[in-house]
Amino acid sequence: MTEYFQDYITVGAFIGLGAVLVLAMLGVASLLRPSNPTKAKYLTYECGVDPVGDGWAQSHVRYYIFGLLFVIFDVEAVFIFPWAIKLEELGMFGLVEMVVFIAILTVGLVYAIRKGVLKWE
Amino acid sequence: MLDAQAMAQISETSVAVELETSDMTLNIGPQHPSTHGVLRLVAKVDGEVITDVRPILGYMHRGYEKISEVRTYPQVIALINRIDWTSGYANEIPFVVAAERLMGIEVPERAQWIRLILTEMTRISAHLLFMGSFPLELGATTPLMFALRDRERVLDVLESVTGGRFHPNFNRIGGIKPAAGAGKEQKKLTQDLPAGFFTETEAAMDGVIASTDQLEKLLRKNEIFVARTKGIGVLPPEVALSYGVTGPNLRASGVPYDLRNETDYLPYDQVDFEIPVGTEGDSFDRWWVRLAEIRQSANIVKQAIQKVPSGPLQAKVPKIIKVPKGETYVRAEVPKGVMGYYLVSEGGQGPYRVKIRTASFSNLSMLPWILEGVIVPDLLAVMGSLDFVLGDVDR
Amino acid sequence: MESLLENFWIVLVLKLLTVALLVPVAGLIIGYAELKISAHMQARVGPYFAGGRYGWAQLIADGVKFFQKEDIIPAEADRPVFKYAPILVLISAVSLFVVIPFGPGDALVVRNLDLGIFFALAISSVGTIGVLMAGWSSANKYSLIGGLRAAGQLIAYELPMVLSVIGVVILAETMSLNGIVEAQIEWGMPFVIPQAVAFVVFFIAALAEMSRIPFDMPIAESELTTGYLTEYTGFRFLFFFLGEFANMFTFAAIAATLFLGGYAPAGAEVFGITIPGLTGPIWLSLKIGVLVFVMIWTRWTWPRLREDQLQTFAWKWLVPIGLANIVVTAVMKVLF
Amino acid sequence: MADWISLPVNWVFLVLALVIAFAGVKVVTSRNLIHAALSLVGVLASTAALFLLLSAEFVAWVLVLVYVGAVLVLFLFGIMITRAPMGREVSLDNERRGLAAITALATFALLAGTSWVAFGDVEIEGVGDPITTGDLADSLLGRYLIPFEIVSFVLLAALIGGIALARKDRSPAEEAERTDA
């Protein structure tokens, strides 16, 4: 087995570990904890009064814009990583390429800021 | 890198970022960590912006105005202690003074000075509580501990005199009650204050002043605290007056109205103090005014303990108190603002009618005005800074 | 014996067990430190009686208490989503342990992945989904607002974090965390010196990722009761806290590795001291301790920001600073 | 055939493929939009694992970072904040089910057929021999330089388009009022 596969078998094992930790602890706890269900316990908490309306209500869209911005800049960041580790070899040419790349996206950020998209009012 | 002109073009038109969203009705309270008792706010929120807010009171309504009609005057004093439980002692003063005025009693000077000292210490303890609870609502926990540490000392002193930390029930019509546990001999000799009271008080006041410095250092220039409170919940003076907002909230809006300066219910004219006044009327100013008031009160107490004369504690009053027919409106500056009692006597052992005008009731009545368009996180920065107590609202 | 330790599967199981133990232990130690340090900052003594001395067993007692709590899933809640949300949060927290190097070589790191830091960034973003799931599935208004805030905040700060890491990657020319530590030894200085700006950005972003004051709006008990945690009880509730403490540990460890020389002794870079393998964990723990202390210190000093202030801060300051840092670092690297 | 069975990689691939197929079906059949989006997490995570099998570790983690960490959060935001039908018992089906199924099957057949014809017997080389990120950088800034730069414009366009789309359409009167204020 190559190093590479060992790496990712380990990663898989740790992802499993997270799930197992949760399930094991819940399993042990389920043996110890009491269970005394009453109707009131399963009510949604709303400061001591009966819930008004639906708990699932549409919220404001401003989060959507932040999500959108994030996706775009995340993609940008992903492109930067390979470049970053090879910068020495790519030299001035690579540097210029990346600066152009970043600059174009910075225009987008400036646009968003100037349009007041990031304001909450 | 960027063409300045291109940037200007980009920013020319403002894009409003909004999609259709539905309002959500959010219940804040009655069982909520920061409603100071049991206030319930029914807020319509769009995202996190409050479009409409309806306060629902009455969870603490105890009907004090009615109960007072069936109690004797001394019993009413014990009752009204509980109106604003953070400043129990100060609540008693205007009622007692109203009864004394109707009876035409001259209260001995010593009793008046002791009343003044205890009132100011009550103010300090109430404001220190605010100094802790307000930052706590903004997420800063440490000021609470600092504030409570020194509040404890003040309460200890209060307790040593009155026997009670929250509900002293120490005033009597015609003067004050002799110190808790004081023997017959002490009553006669006016040794009403416990031994070491003056030095203890002096030390406690120094502690309080040091504590205010500490609190100021911790928050006044704290970028986040300033960003959360400056310009938030601005209350213009005209609006404040039309809603009857009083106390530090009114003074933060720039109106130097303080009853201690204006009426003679206690000998405030014989001590030197300033009235801190805000400029903006925002949450920050309301915090700052209270901080400054703690210092002033501590100074008042320090001056007053030098001035307490010896003499009797009680004027001569009949064993069974009956207040002659008449009516009067007496107000006092309690920590939350103006508290007034409109006392109507028909000559009985108890009041015929008492209208209790409390500060928090009026201070809170402008909540729908000030909260409109505020976002949920600012709700706390506004509500917390108003410093109300639900017992004081509902009575 | 020698051959046993060379068997991949045995080593894997050993490492799994170690981390399975390390997660709760790190949680207990950091939790206790938080209780005690905050107490002393606030003129209190903190836990005192549990365990006989200094209240050392306080958190163990709390844990036992959580064991006995009823498991309540609100009737209105979306049950499967409600149940799986904590699992996702903990998976993301545990998986981060894979790449942290506690010493030189392969023995003191779970796996020295080539993509180490990139892996860490990717896996930590999974936790966001868990938080959003928790907020949504509770069918509670506070939870929903809290979940949305949490997700909005996590994504706003994920980006500055990624950008600040790039500066280090440029200098180290590798994404492996072991490689980054070795690069620092080679450079003769911890990267906090050439990358001070990135370090600050990273640290702020890490605080925000962990939803700690001044960025704890998703929980904000004074506004939203406890935000997305409102409907959680007992052990499910505890998992989120365990996740938070584990994240404090791992983020501090990653920050120490990226910027403070990781397992290398302080000054080793400059004086060219060769590192005896086993002192690595001690040095790393010390650095983690310092960073965790700063996190705790911050939390008990500052109030919380407002949601929009946080977003503005991230997008108007941290992101542009992060981008500028990349460009400046790259220019320096190419020119010198 | 025996060869097929003896390679553990193939078994892993089979499991992943089944997970992807199952979760994919869940995405389209789930009656709850959030559940559908969360099933998509399963699809994407398994796809990332597929990339790992192909030794493309960077791409795999990009999938986790960008798709699971960002795009999906965006999806969830989108579902939570708009007037899309929600709740547990909302029917999202419409009458064109049959048509959709036919289209899906046809697409599948087309893709499968193309792959079969093109790569039918080709063995994937270099499994277990990871493609380094450095190689990626070389091709990105070498052979694929123009597409790379174009990507930045695409992203910019996406950003501006997204902001424009999310804007609430106002009547001219409202717009005038806004600009006055």
Add this chain to the structure above:
Amino acid sequence: MSTNPPETEEASEDAATPLSAYVERIAAAVGATSASQELDTAKLRVESSDWYGAVEAARAEGLTMFEFISAIDWANDVAVGDEPEDEVEERYEMLCALTDVDQRQTIILSTDLPKEGATIASVEPLFPGAQWHERESHEMFGIAFDGISSDANLYLPDEFEGYPLRKSFALLSREVKPWPGDVDVEDMPEKPAPTGPSTENPGA
């Protein structure tokens, strides 16, 4: 609708304290039928039909701070508490306290309303803060306010019946369980009458 209150006895008999110039001025401005100033409390009587106008005039004179609005139920037959010493005229007395923060003066406007169908103009348009106070008077006394934006109960549950601050409203709990209650460990020397207050003065 409005009753014209007669000159109250107190005002005419006990005019021992002369009115200050300020009170004189305000009295003239609001068209007071009589004025008194005793024990620092200045009280101006106005016609109930002119209630809104009087408050408006007072505000124009600089009394811009709203203190409170409340009422007194003057009744000879009381369900609880002490009866009035002398016979009083059956009526509700409305009170409105306003303060001039610059001149440092407080004035109480007062008017009378009949027991049956007590209605008065709301001053909410002048002082928005009056709404809560008027709502309180509405639910406690049953006084109706014309032009108030909402008269929903402030404290009491919606299904509550009766007007608690009316003198005719008996305190039910008092009838069920006499004050000071039977929970006291010590026997009271003399069981007080169910409604009569205790006569001990602990302060003396």
